[in-house]
Amino acid sequence: MYARNCSKGSDMAAKPPAGDPVQDAPQVAPPQHAAAGLPAIGHTLRVAQRQMGIVRTARTLLKVNQKNGFDCPGCAWPEGDERHTAEFCENGAKAVAEEATLRRVTPEFFAAHPLADLAARSGYWLGQQGRITEPVYLPPGGDRYEAVSWERAFAIIAEELRGLASPDEAVFYTSGRTSNEAAFLFQLFVREYGTNNLPDCSNMCHESSGSALNETIGIGKGSVSLEDLHQADLIIVAGQNPGTNHPRMLSALERAKSSGAKIISVNPLPEAGMERFKNPQTPLGMLKGTALNDLFLQIRIGGDQALFRLLNKLVIEAGGATDEAFIREHTHGYQEFAAAAGETDWDATLAATGLTRPEIERALAMVLASERTIVCWAMGLTQHKHSVATIREVVNLLLLRGNIGRPGAGVCPVRGHSNVQGDRTMGIFERPAPAFLDALDREFAITSPRTHGFDVVRSIQALRDGEAKVFFAMGGNFVGATPDTEVTEAAVRRASLTVHVSTKLNRSHAVTGRRALILPTLGRTDKDTQASGKQFVTVEDSMGMVHSSRGNLAPAGPRLLSEPAIVARLARAVLGEASKTPWEEFERDYSAIRDRIARVVPGFEDFNARVARPGGFRLPHAPRDERRFPTLTGKANFTAAPVEYPRVPAGRLLLQTLRSHDQYNTTIYGLDDRYRGITGGRRVVMVNPEDAAELGLADGAYTDLVSEWRDGVERRAPGFRVVHYPTARGCAAAYYPETNVLVPLDSTADTSNTPASKSVVIRFEPA
Ligand SMILES: Nc1nc2c(c(=O)[nH]1)N[C@H]1C(S)=C(S)[C@@H](COP(=O)(O)OP(=O)(O)OC[C@H]3O[C@@H](n4cnc5c(=O)[nH]c(N)nc54)[C@H](O)[C@@H]3O)O[C@H]1N2
Ligand SMILES: Nc1nc2c(c(=O)[nH]1)N[C@H]1C(S)=C(S)[C@@H](COP(=O)(O)OP(=O)(O)OC[C@H]3O[C@@H](n4cnc5c(=O)[nH]c(N)nc54)[C@H](O)[C@@H]3O)O[C@H]1N2
Ligand SMILES: [Mo]
Numbered sequence: 001m002y003a004r005n006c007s008k009g010s011d012m013a014a015k016p017p018a019g020d021p022v023q024d025a026p027q028v029a030p031p032q033h034a035a036a037g038l039p040a041i042g043h044t045l046r047v048a049q050r051q052m053g054i055v056r057t058a059r060t061l062l063k064v065n066q067k068n069g070f071d072c073p074g075c076a077w078p079e080g081d082e083r084h085t086a087e088f089c090e091n092g093a094k095a096v097a098e099e100a101t102l103r104r105v106t107p108e109f110f111a112a113h114p115l116a117d118l119a120a121r122s123g124y125w126l127g128q129q130g131r132i133t134e135p136v137y138l139p140p141g142g143d144r145y146e147a148v149s150w151e152r153a154f155a156i157i158a159e160e161l162r163g164l165a166s167p168d169e170a171v172f173y174t175s176g177r178t179s180n181e182a183a184f185l186f187q188l189f190v191r192e193y194g195t196n197n198l199p200d201c202s203n204m205c206h207e208s209s210g211s212a213l214n215e216t217i218g219i220g221k222g223s224v225s226l227e228d229l230h231q232a233d234l235i236i237v238a239g240q241n242p243g244t245n246h247p248r249m250l251s252a253l254e255r256a257k258s259s260g261a262k263i264i265s266v267n268p269l270p271e272a273g274m275e276r277f278k279n280p281q282t283p284l285g286m287l288k289g290t291a292l293n294d295l296f297l298q299i300r301i302g303g304d305q306a307l308f309r310l311l312n313k314l315v316i317e318a319g320g321a322t323d324e325a326f327i328r329e330h331t332h333g334y335q336e337f338a339a340a341a342g343e344t345d346w347d348a349t350l351a352a353t354g355l356t357r358p359e360i361e362r363a364l365a366m367v368l369a370s371e372r373t374i375v376c377w378a379m380g381l382t383q384h385k386h387s388v389a390t391i392r393e394v395v396n397l398l399l400l401r402g403n404i405g406r407p408g409a410g411v412c413p414v415r416g417h418s419n420v421q422g423d424r425t426m427g428i429f430e431r432p433a434p435a436f437l438d439a440l441d442r443e444f445a446i447t448s449p450r451t452h453g454f455d456v457v458r459s460i461q462a463l464r465d466g467e468a469k470v471f472f473a474m475g476g477n478f479v480g481a482t483p484d485t486e487v488t489e490a491a492v493r494r495a496s497l498t499v500h501v502s503t504k505l506n507r508s509h510a511v512t513g514r515r516a517l518i519l520p521t522l523g524r525t526d527k528d529t530q531a532s533g534k535q536f537v538t539v540e541d542s543m544g545m546v547h548s549s550r551g552n553l554a555p556a557g558p559r560l561l562s563e564p565a566i567v568a569r570l571a572r573a574v575l576g577e578a579s580k581t582p583w584e585e586f587e588r589d590y591s592a593i594r595d596r597i598a599r600v601v602p603g604f605e606d607f608n609a610r611v612a613r614p615g616g617f618r619l620p621h622a623p624r625d626e627r628r629f630p631t632l633t634g635k636a637n638f639t640a641a642p643v644e645y646p647r648v649p650a651g652r653l654l655l656q657t658l659r660s661h662d663q664y665n666t667t668i669y670g671l672d673d674r675y676r677g678i679t680g681g682r683r684v685v686m687v688n689p690e691d692a693a694e695l696g697l698a699d700g701a702y703t704d705l706v707s708e709w710r711d712g713v714e715r716r717a718p719g720f721r722v723v724h725y726p727t728a729r730g731c732a733a734a735y736y737p738e739t740n741v742l743v744p745l746d747s748t749a750d751t752s753n754t755p756a757s758k759s760v761v762i763r764f765e766p767a
Helices: 038-052 054-061 090-099 107-112 115-119 123-128 150-162 180-193 207-217 226-231 247-258 283-287 304-318 324-330 334-343 346-353 357-369 387-400 420-425 434-444 456-464 485-493 563-578 583-588 590-600 607-612 622-626 689-695
Strands: 003-006 136-138 170-174 234-238 262-266 276-278 295-297 373-377 410-413 470-474 497-502 515-520 537-540 545-549 653-658 684-687 702-707 713-724 731-735 760-766
Touching (some): 038 054, 090 247, 136 150, 150 470, 150 497, 150 515, 150 563, 170 456, 180 434, 180 470, 180 537, 180 590, 207 387, 226 247, 234 247, 234 357, 247 262, 262 357, 304 334, 304 387, 324 387, 373 387, 387 410, 420 537, 434 590, 563 583, 583 590, 684 689, 689 713
Parallel strands (some): 003 713, 170 470, 234 262, 234 373, 262 295, 373 410, 470 497, 497 515
Antiparallel strands (some): 136 515, 537 545, 684 731, 702 713, 702 760
16 A cells, blocks of 8 residues: 655645745754753743733742742643742743733634634744633634634533433543643543543653553652652663753752762753753852763664663673662562573664663663662653563663662653643543542442543544544644644544633644634633632642642633633533532532542542642652552562664664754744754754765755655655754654654554654655
């Protein structure tokens, strides 16, 4: 079979569509070797003032991550116990500015911009239009959205949901900004309605971490706190770009270094933040900065399982280097693992890493010199076919030397969206644990469905195949963030109804079912007042700390509803009198929701009282707290999977799709990627100069990227500027979401089913 798939959607177009003033014309300078510092502050204030003006900028930025303020809608990195006046980073400030912008998208805007116009715009342009102020509806056959009342909007959804042959024909997606309160109500409503079809952004993000950690240590969350990072001897940062995506993490790494920690970073790219950090909180930091990396391992994409296996083999062979008491008392499967590690073929495995033996030996020496080791990771480890096996191999390394469940040591998957971890804790999951459903059923006298629901990839397949007909999104940008853009967009267009609860416009609003609704909602920075008075919500950070968040700005418009209010009203419209759940009370007073969470979700006992304490509270974590491992064996499990790595045919490179410095996932803040030296455009492909020479790709040349997959379908992203860049040999890098069109829907990680968006085999064709 051979088919040609040339992208037409605006997010993928080679040139901006006619009428879209955003010009993509990348300029290239050498990459930088330090992150943050003065330029970051200037940049922050410029971006913030452009969106919010001076007064609002000051009022807003001073409240970010304060104990009486709101949780930054940027990343999920935790706040320390002592807070600075400015407890935010450049990219957190951009996330805040995007939300607290003074620009507005009103019903008049929709009257002036028919759907076809929205569909022709870039994601950047859509996001720049501002906050959505009123619910709008696209009727069947309509050419544009029109204003609609909330009552009518909920009635339309109820009519569609009630008309389905089965509740399993509806899909309810969640992005990771949703608060604990909203998430808990959302999953309750969806289960009362009758389905577990609760896919979320986590399916595309840290699902591989959850799968690997659940199996090996018995809980799918990280085991370290900020204090642990400060106390570590060795921190390995693998597959993560904290300078851009978790800038506040650099302060923690700096502090660890000042107490003597060593840092190894494992990455195909030399990311500026890991090279040198100029701490904006200290004068000396601003001037000189701190070099963070002690060792940079420039791994080949997908070579991490091989690297960690080689390290493990060497640790075992070193003799006396393993923590025998810990292994005996707390682990299972050591003998099998040691045997498998012993048999590892050195040359083939080393080739997969792209590293040299001396480099591995330097890393080994650092591992052996460390009594307290932490491994941090993000998307560079989770978005490959063999991601779950890779993360299990990371766990093996930590188990060998007893580096879990003691201070300064452990696993640290660094989460993305600010409440993605909390949403999962609240039950946003297509494969919920029976114990969770039992507790939910007991509390609300309902019968939750027990069959597993659809994750993100299965949801797209179900929409494509007509198995699912209604698509409802609690935030996010489903068609922008998911793989195989053309397949996904066609799938979503088959729906009878698409609904988006959103703060701002994005591509998903332009790709609709037969009917569509946009429901505008409050963001983190907005004041939330309900019948019982001013409300706050709660979130859980990447390290299991739960704390409150309260916005202080006048909402973007008088007709916005909060997410809990939207779910409560939707539930009443859909479930009617049959539901005995007190939805009205939940909308009136969120502490009533928290009382229920306290009775359903373990670790939230006495929730309202404990979250009232400044800084909040830490959720229990058996491996960290008591070296107890609630796995199937009752011990921490060594696992001995065969070593895998991507095979790339001659003349092809392995493409990773990643973030620039000026974006938050599909929200594009600007066209620059400052640390990588790229400005004014996003359609670039970074290629090692030696590979480029072999492939005849001159710096500055324009090329189409064509992905090759076993289904024989040719996926093409046209018009990328070649940038010679110091990435590992055999590897290439380009930005997401422009390159999502290249990621095949069926190319996913084993077990976790996460799209393999960091392992795309591509060839180049002159544009
Ligand atoms: N400003 C900002 N902050 C964000 C986000 C944002 O878009 N903008 N997104 C948020 C979200 S949802 C998430 S999940 C996180 C994402 O945070 P990251 O995971 O840091 O994001 P990516 O840009 O995808 O970067 C992946 C990193 O892994 C490296 N990498 C790629 N392939 C491999 C590999 O095979 N092996 C190794 N060892 N490394 C590899 C890349 O070179 C890059 O440095 O950030 C969160 N924070
Ligand atoms: N190729 C490729 N694809 C990827 C990735 C990759 O690295 N490469 N990364 C994946 C990852 S890690 C993730 S997490 C996903 C992200 O997937 P999503 O979470 O679906 O995408 P976002 O771009 O974060 O969603 C942005 C939209 O959320 C809405 N929004 C913002 N704040 C709020 C709020 O407070 N409430 C509500 N209701 N809506 C709000 C706005 O309308 C905004 O346009 O993308 C994944 N896709
Ligand atoms: Mo993410």
